[in-house]
Amino acid sequence: MRIEILMVAMVASMLLAQTAHAASDPASEKLLKSTSDHTKFKALQQEFNSGPEVTKACLSCHTEAAKQLHKTQHWKWEYRSPEGQLLGKKTVINNFCTSVASNEAACNSCHIGYGWKDDKFDFTSEVSVDCLVCHDSTGNYRKPAGLAGNVVTRAMEFPPGSGKMIKPIDLKKIAQAVARTSRDNCGACHFFGGGGDGVKHGDMDSSLASPDKALDVHMDATGHNFSCATCHMTQGHQVPGSRYAPTAQDKGGAHLRGKEYTTNPTTCQACHGQAPHKKVAKLNDHTDKVACQTCHIPRYARGGVATKMSWDWSTAGKMGPDGKPLITKDAKGRDIYTAAKGDFVLGENVVPDYQWFNGRVRYTLRTDKVEKSDEPTRINHFEGSAGDGKSLIWPVKIMRGKQAYDPVNKTLAVLHMAGNDDTAFWTNFNWEKAVAVGMASVGAPFSGKVDFVATESTWPITHMVAPAKDALHCDDCHASGGRLEKVPGIYIPGRASDHASWLDTGGWALALLALLGTLVHGLGRVVVSRRNK
Amino acid sequence: MARIYIFKRFERFWHWAQAALIIFMLLTGFEIHGTYALFGWEKAANLHTMAAWTLIGLWLFAIFWHFTTGEWKQYIPTGRNVAAMLNYYLVGIFTGAPHPFRVTQLSKHNPLQRLAYLLVKLFINPLIWASGLLYLYYNELGAAKIAGLASLQLGTIALVHTAAAFMMLIFMLAHIYLSTTGHTPFAHIKAMITGWEDVDADKPAANLERSR
Numbered sequence: 197m198r199i200e201i202l203m204v205a206m207v208a209s210m211l212l213a214q215t216a217h218a219a220s221d222p223a224s225e226k227l228l229k230s231t232s233d234h235t236k237f238k239a240l241q242q243e244f245n246s247g248p249e250v251t252k253a254c255l256s257c258h259t260e261a262a263k264q265l266h267k268t269q270h271w272k273w274e275y276r277s278p279e280g281q282l283l284g285k286k287t288v289i290n291n292f293c294t295s296v297a298s299n300e301a302a303c304n305s306c307h308i309g310y311g312w313k314d315d316k317f318d319f320t321s322e323v324s325v326d327c328l329v330c331h332d333s334t335g336n337y338r339k340p341a342g343l344a345g346n347v348v349t350r351a352m353e354f355p356p357g358s359g360k361m362i363k364p365i366d367l368k369k370i371a372q373a374v375a376r377t378s379r380d381n382c383g384a385c386h387f388f389g390g391g392g393d394g395v396k397h398g399d400m401d402s403s404l405a406s407p408d409k410a411l412d413v414h415m416d417a418t419g420h421n422f423s424c425a426t427c428h429m430t431q432g433h434q435v436p437g438s439r440y441a442p443t444a445q446d447k448g449g450a451h452l453r454g455k456e457y458t459t460n461p462t463t464c465q466a467c468h469g470q471a472p473h474k475k476v477a478k479l480n481d482h483t484d485k486v487a488c489q490t491c492h493i494p495r496y497a498r499g500g501v502a503t504k505m506s507w508d509w510s511t512a513g514k515m516g517p518d519g520k521p522l523i524t525k526d527a528k529g530r531d532i533y534t535a536a537k538g539d540f541v542l543g544e545n546v547v548p549d550y551q552w553f554n555g556r557v558r559y560t561l562r563t564d565k566v567e568k569s570d571e572p573t574r575i576n577h578f579e580g581s582a583g584d585g586k587s588l589i590w591p592v593k594i595m596r597g598k599q600a601y602d603p604v605n606k607t608l609a610v611l612h613m614a615g616n617d618d619t620a621f622w623t624n625f626n627w628e629k630a631v632a633v634g635m636a637s638v639g640a641p642f643s644g645k646v647d648f649v650a651t652e653s654t655w656p657i658t659h660m661v662a663p664a665k666d667a668l669h670c671d672d673c674h675a676s677g678g679r680l681e682k683v684p685g686i687y688i689p690g691r692a693s694d695h696a697s698w699l700d701t702g703g704w705a706l707a708l709l710a711l712l713g714t715l716v717h718g719l720g721r722v723v724v725s726r727r728n729k
Numbered sequence: 730m731a732r733i734y735i736f737k738r739f740e741r742f743w744h745w746a747q748a749a750l751i752i753f754m755l756l757t758g759f760e761i762h763g764t765y766a767l768f769g770w771e772k773a774a775n776l777h778t779m780a781a782w783t784l785i786g787l788w789l790f791a792i793f794w795h796f797t798t799g800e801w802k803q804y805i806p807t808g809r810n811v812a813a814m815l816n817y818y819l820v821g822i823f824t825g826a827p828h829p830f831r832v833t834q835l836s837k838h839n840p841l842q843r844l845a846y847l848l849v850k851l852f853i854n855p856l857i858w859a860s861g862l863l864y865l866y867y868n869e870l871g872a873a874k875i876a877g878l879a880s881l882q883l884g885t886i887a888l889v890h891t892a893a894a895f896m897m898l899i900f901m902l903a904h905i906y907l908s909t910t911g912h913t914p915f916a917h918i919k920a921m922i923t924g925w926e927d928v929d930a931d932k933p934a935a936n937l938e939r940s941r
Contacts, residue, residue: 478774481868671770676763687884690763690770696888700764703895710899714906717818721910724823 235372244367247310247347248323253371255322262322264433270308272319275440281559283440289562289608291507291575291597291651292390298637302614305339306385313344315637328367329384333375336365337384342614355616379405379415382424391537394501398546398593399659403499411499413663429461437462439656444487444555444580445588464488485686487553487588489658490679491668495545496593496657502530502542506596510648512538513625521625536622538598548591548657550683552580557654562640565606568649572596573608575653582685589683591657598650600631604643608651610634735837736924740800743791744921750784751897758894762887781861788854804847807840814841822910832926845900853896860890 394401521535580587
């Protein structure tokens with residue numbers, strides 16, 4: 197009897213296991229998710245010699261895709277702020293590699309197009325849109341720096357005469373394996389902003405390609421496994437959630453299916469709503485003043501990749517004893533000085549700065565006056581205050597630097613850094629030549645003199661969201677010298693600088709007087725009663 | 730010496746429970762304020778809130794008790810013999826003068842006690858209670874229909890709450906000390922525990938003079 201039951205159980209479990217296996221078969225899942233198998237499309241069954249040829253094939257089915265992309269910031273690198281400032285990668289000067297102009301061939305390997313090598317690029321060309329950089333699923337797609345965003349289909353020596361060979365990529369294979377965007381696609385550029393892994397943002401680096409739960413509770417590769425687009429949910433290729441148009445405070449609820457929303461879908465509230473803390477309801481009382489990120493991203497650059505905290509261009513150009521450009525490394529083997537770029541300070545597990553932010557960001561542009569007496573020049577800064585009703589306390593990374601400017605015309609300098617020519621700074625280490633070419637490329641005047649000015653830029657910290665258990669605790673802020681010590685305009689219980697000193701001093705003084713009074717009175721009674729005995 | 734039953738069972742329970750809660754809330758409250766670290770801020774805040782609700786519950790019972798028993802009349806202030814009491818604490822207590830007040834069941838607090846406890850009940854307690862609840866529900870104030878409430882700043886609320894806490898602390902220090910001024914240092918405290926107070930029926934007392 198017992199054996200029979202056991203056998204039935206075994207058979208049953210085998211059957212169950214089989215059905216479970218069928219359901220989780222990766223191939224059948226993929227088929228269920230997509231209605232098309234790109235290997236079967238005639239248009240993709242050909243050898244491609246260039247990127248635009250692939251795009252042409254894509255557009256033969258996806259007829260409107262290029263038009264959609266032409267409207268994006270990813271394509272235009274240009275953005276007009278509500279304050280009227282013309283921004284975007286094409287225009288702004290930052291305090292990392294400073295500016296794109298005159299360096300297009302190098303920088304624009306991160307443009308979603310092919311062939312933007314100078315200011316004559318045709319922004320209306322449909323075949324110049326690069327579909328593969330965002331939709332490659334093979335991980336083999338490459339846009340080498342220096343080729344203006346073009347890809348290599350035949351082995352070539354680059355830079356010419358360097359002896360370095362660039363391997364070709366198989367566009368046919370890549371085109372037939374296109375998929376929805378992944379963290380790797382976005383990360384290929386966004387993890388490497390500022391010229392290297394993790395350099396720019398601090399909350400985005402290659403560790404997010406396959407993060408664990410502790411690093412990012414949403415992108416956790418073995419858990420929720422969000423892609424970037426899970427939050428940056430596109431419609432018609434328009435990607436929401438740009439830091440140029442940030443949402444500092446979202447007062448809306450969680451987005452529901454079947455409803456039309458005009459608000460930013462990338463905010464925490466767009467999924468979590470306004471009262472996400474179920475166990476400790478008091479925490480919900482913080483959301484009118486404190487951005488979710490403030491508590492839930494306790495530190496940035498947590499994934500083992502350092503971010504640059506400061507960058508001093510003024511020391512660039514030193515040669516080593518061997519006459520070659522000097523490179524200095526720290527104990528972990530990371531560059532902290534290079535002749536090409538100057539001195540760096542790196543940071544890992546960095547505690548953010550905190551400030552009020554209302555969503556408006558102001559920039560110091562190339563056309564703005566820069567006074568050395570106003571150092572540090574704020575490359576950009578977040579606006580906001582405790583009392584404007586629009587601001588929340590946000591975590592930010594403050595990037596500090598020293599960079600070239602024209603001390604006579606008093607403007608930030610556009611630098612010609614990269615290029616196979618005599619004037620590029622990385623070729624000949626001459627500031628005057630590099631700035632002259634850089635300024636000329638944007639039609640800006642240049643006095644011929646180069647000096648250096650201290651600058652600061654501000655970056656929102658919004659990725660690397662930690663699991664709830666790793667969020668900040670009350671006393672991280674409700675204390676003197678806590679994380680929010682320097683945030684003005686708000687009363688934080690536990691922060692001594694908010695105390696009315698007259699009350700605290702007066703209160704304790706009176707209490708002490710009362711205590712002393714009773715002690716003296718009591719002593720008097722003791723003395724008298726002894727004398728009377 | 731005679732013994733009279735002054736403090737009934739609920740009254741004694743109320744007194745000691747309140748004493749424990751107030752001491753505990755001063756302890757946790759000043760930690761929340763940022764004066765020192767003891768429990769850790771989060772724990773201090775949670776405990777303080779829990780104690781606050783307990784105390785409010787206790788107060789509701791106490792208020793009910795005072796009105797149903799008529800004991801509230803014990804706190805009606807009187808100007809009579811206040812000077813005599815002050816004179817006793819400042820001079821008489823050192824010269825061996827008799828206590829100017831004799832406890833009876835109908836009048837168990839001396840005139841200074843009446844004044845002090847009335848001040849606690851009508852001023853300090855309501856101030857703590859109101860400012861504390863505003864503190865706790867600060868986030869809901871923004872939606873309040875009353876303009877004065879909606880624009881109230883947390884800093885102001887905290888200031889009032891802290892000021893009231895200092896008043897309570899100073900009251901408590903004086904109260905504890907004065908509890909030792911009975912005919913023996915622990916006589917009053919004993920009475921507050923057992924309910925029975927020893928009274929010296931032979932000595933004159935100012936409050937009973939007229940009836941004698």
